[in-house]
Every structure is written in C-alpha cells, then in structure tokens.
Amino acid sequence: MGKTVTTELATAAAGATANPHNLAHTPGGSSSGSAAAVADGMAPVAIGSQTMGSILRPAAYCGIFGFKPSFGLISRYGMMPVCRELDHVGVFARCLEDIQCLLSLLIGTDARDPDCQFCSQITPPKHISPSQPGNERRPIHLGLIKTPHWDQAESIAQLQLNQAISVLRLAGVHIELASLSSEFDHYWDVVQTLCAYGLHKHHGWLLQHHRDLCSPLLQDWLKRGQAISDAAYSQACQWRNHYRGLLAPVFAQYDAVLSPVTLGPAPLGLANTGSPIFCGLWTLCGFPALNIPLGKTTGGLPLGCQLVGPLHNDQQLLVIARQCWTILSPILGEITLPKDLPPGELERCHGG
Helix, strand or coil: CCCCCHHHHHCCCCCCEEEECCCCCCCCCHHHHHHHHHHHCCCCCCEEHHHHHCHHHHHHHHHHHHEEEECCEEEECCCCCCCCCEEEEEECCCCCHHHHHHHHHHHHHCCCCCCCCCCCCCCCCCCCCCCCCCCCCCCEEECCCCCCCCCCCCCHHHHHHHHHHHHHHHHHCEECHHHHHHHHHHHHHHHHHHHHHHHHHHHCCHHHHHHHHHHHHHHHHHHHHCCCCCHHHHHHHHHHHHHHHHHHHHHCCCCCCECCCCCCCEEECCCCCCCCCHHHHHHHHHEEEEEEEEEEEECEEEEEEECCCCCCHHHHHHHHHHHHHHHHHHHHHCCCCCCCCCHHHHHHHHCC
C-alpha cells in the first residue's frame, strides 16, 4: 500500500504526474497518481476521490476502469473534504473483477460519515452468455445522453463513442437517444457553485494565513467560494434534488445511460488536467458511473465513455458493464498492459 499524487486540495494545481501512455500528456485529475499507477502496472487497484470528475476522467485518459459508486456507498471518514454534497470515494483497476473485489471491501455503513448510511452487499457479477433456448433474457436497453455540452467534445471522442454504439447495437443492445429538458442547461453552474462553496468552507482559512502557498488557481476557487452566499448554496442543493427527480423517469425507461466522459484524449502538458464537464451531472446527482475504455487514438492516447446507473443500483450497473465490455473489447481493443506483469495477470484481465 502507498500514496500517490493528487492535485492541490483535489481541485486545483496539478502535481508532477504524467500519463503512462505518453509522458507529455496529463493523466487527468484530481486522482492523477491513482490512475497512472494502475495504468502503468505499479498497482493492480487504487482508491481515488471524485467531487466533479476526478475518477472517471483520469480513468478515461489512462485507459483503465474507474468506478464512482452511488453517493454515500463508501465512507469518506478520514478523507480530506471538498464539498459534502459532491464528494465520493471511488476505485481504479485494469479489469472489472478487481473493481468488484475492491468494492466488496470498501462498501458499508459508517456512522462517522453522515451520508454513508446505505449498505449494499456487492456480489461478483455472473457471466452473461448469449440467449439460448430456455434461457432467454431481455436485451439491454441503454439511453444515450449527450448532455448540453456535446458540441464541446472533440470529433475523435464523438466518433469513438458513436463507433462503440454501433458495435453494441449490432450485438443486440438497444440504444436510444434520450434528451434532457432545458432545465439541465445550467447543471455545470450548480456543480461549480457547490464545489467552490464547500472548498471555501473547509479551506478558506488558507487565503488569510497561507496565501503564498496557494496556487493562483486555488486562490481563484477559494475567492469564488467566498463570494457565494448561503442562499445561493441552498438553491444549488435544491437543484441537485430537482435533477434527481427529473432523471428518475429516464432510468425507469432504460437499464443504464451512456454518456461522454471527457472532451477528448488527455491534453498535452501536465498543468491542464482536462475538463470534468461531462462527469458533473452524474456526480451532482450521486448516480453510480463507470468509465469503459474505448481503445486509443492513432497517437496512442486512450479514450473512454461512461456508463451511468440509477442511484443505489451499483450492482446491476456492473453487470451491464460486464456485458458491454464483453461485446466491445474484442473489436475496440483490449487495455494495453505493461509487458512485465506477473505471469497470468494478462490472461486474468483479458476481456474483463
């Protein structure tokens, strides 16, 4: 066990961590070191945190699985807080079996975290074989939610997601475009309001006592939080609950939702850890979300998409993810693993 690098207060300036697929590119943030260590074979699994997109984004940039469970499923006791309404603990791994294994150890009610009161027993997902006579099953129904920010996605990210959708459809997965009302147009503002308010509440004292130790980016975040009134914070919390209610009919119609996870492959340079804008809505609502690797660009940088499930339906989401990965992995490419892994590691993770 060991500790890896995170961004400043899990929000601001990046640490000196590079993307294992190309050292000139960022691994993402804030869980930079967690994702990079797993992708590079330094560790089979790692723990991270997500307040906006800090698990899903690094996982996508580094070409591994990253899972943000339902809000409150894993205790945050002992974790440095940013925002109570947004903070999640999540996990990274190179195969879904390891995601499942780590979750089984971390999930459980903890009275020391006031939001960790829901305990769910995670059991290994069963292998889903194609329908056979006497063993019919309903096809998976997925809704594609592009979010109001689809136009910000790079063409390569849009192309790769559309290609994955085509592959899944050919395998019998039903995928429909699910539209969101105009009320979702400002969800990103709500996320940023909650994050800035919480960051200042917990760490605003740094502006007065240790300003010289804070990066300009962190100072901007803290100043923004300082300017947010209690009334604005309360309104943002109301929007959080409102969005959950608006999405309930969507998840009643579909088994899970497909959505972009990043604007594109990992940006060049180590200072910019990328935009979490596509992760923000699902973090805000507390829904479980998983990054599924979608191969690489011609330049060797990974891409991904996120699969999102309804609140507290984490187990079913992992079952669906396993089905989708079984379909996608032979066509879009396996995760690239280091050549010096222990014997049997590659075979164990193959297709999983």
